Amino acid sequence: MKKFKKEKTVKDMPIGTKIFTYLCLIWALTVSLVPLIWLVLSSLKKDPMARPGFQLPDSICIDGYISTFRDLHVLRYFGNSLFVAGMSVLISVVMISMSAYVVARMEFRGKALVNILLYSTMFIPATALTYPVYNLINNLHLYDTRAALILIYSCSGIAVSFFVIKNYYNNIPRELEEAARIDGCGYFQTWLMVIFPIARPGIMTAAVLAFLNNWNEYYWASLVLITREKLTVPALLSTFTTSFNTNYNGLFSAMVVIILPPVVLYCIFSKFFVEALSGGAVKG
Template sequence: MKIKRRKKLTINGLSKGGKISVYIGMILMSIIALFPLVWVVISSFKGDPLAEPGFALPSKLVFDGYISVFKDMNILRYFGNSIIVSLTSVVLSITMISLSAYVVARTEFKGKGIVTALLLSTMFIPATAMTFPVYNLVNNMGIHNKHSGLIFIYTCSGIAVSFFIIKNYFATIPKEIEEAAFIDGCNFFQTFTMIIFPIARPGIMTAAVLAFMNNWNEYYWSSMVLIDKEKLTVPALLSQFTTSFSTNYNGLFSAIVVIVIPPIILFCCCSKYFVEALSGGAVKG
């Protein structure tokens, strides 16, 4: 069986005017996306961002915020907390979602539509609506103020988006590949781990990266579940710069810059998986 990759989407088929419009649109979107980040970076080098607002360059470069973040607040400890919580929850959630998405996408069973609808319906439930039952459940399980409690919440959060991405990618893989694997003696689990999983890696990695960035940037549950300061994740740490009487904007902006660096690096390293997943880069026979 001849296997070939689908052609990637390009703009070579557009007219000159169409290409110019596309480039102008991409430039505008880039400016809009980078606007707040550039503003925060510039403000982090100002001694008093309120005295020098906007995009005005600082009259004097001030590194006190960065020194305070690494030396006084020991942000590396909170980085470790975020990495442990985010990675563990991503591994657990993506493993479960990949298996369930594979069954839904590749097999026929009674109630398949209901199962799919139930999983996707979680996309429309806001986190605030689930605050009391989830918080009460975490307390009853005895995992309040523990990283395991946050991991439990993150593992069960964002199921709909990851399921949608992975299921749709599984659906693009020809069934002939599975049939050939069964003929060669592979069982259902071996077919998934040895054949389907490597082919669907772009879709699975896309869902994993999106889940990681969502967990890394999550503030609502991290500030509610974790109480002890040494257990906080980096988003919850930002509240330490604000008191009832004042806000340390220089330290706050410096911490924000440090916090957003890991997701940016992760996205740059895994951007090829996004391209393959969004362009339908599976195989066809």
């Protein structure tokens, strides 16, 4: 019988590689956690500017959290962000996953140009698109509506989602499509019944990345929406700052509340990230 090689673990690494690996992991963990710890500590201080940094608060102050839920009605803005981000992700992922299937699995004239045009959108800053997008929203009479944000978010971040999904499609054996063709499936049926279930980790990864990006987006949300009741949670943070004063305790408390949903979402769907990045679409 054929013997399979044992997978290498950290214990099997040379001592120098092991030390370097641990140092990199500790550095990455520190860079990730230090801002969060600083933010949580600051949100528990009555006056964060009086005791800045990592100094422990004299007494635990949760006034900022109470005012965030009682006075600001933050759950309403959570609903706005959830609706806008969710709808835009649904539209963009369906659109991109189908177009990525065409580009990845079919041959047609101008395929290289389509790839270049899609990837080039990754390098266009949002500020460069301000006038044409703002003008389009006004011409469509969508200004100060959630539909405007859904339209903008659905068309933003296309390059990243397209890259993730297309690369995952490339790992799927073409024999599966040929078998589906023999069974009488068309292009759409093949994508829906065969390709989509196999590529689900890659598609879910693109969906989560798009959702996190849309949830945290501030520029377009503050530019397109002006009615307070329609604001998303990132745009809500600007209400803590006036020309004369900044409510740091309320601001930091609201920031802690706002970052919780993305963290929980990532924890739930983290297995899809691992599957997608490992690249194994089909198990033998």
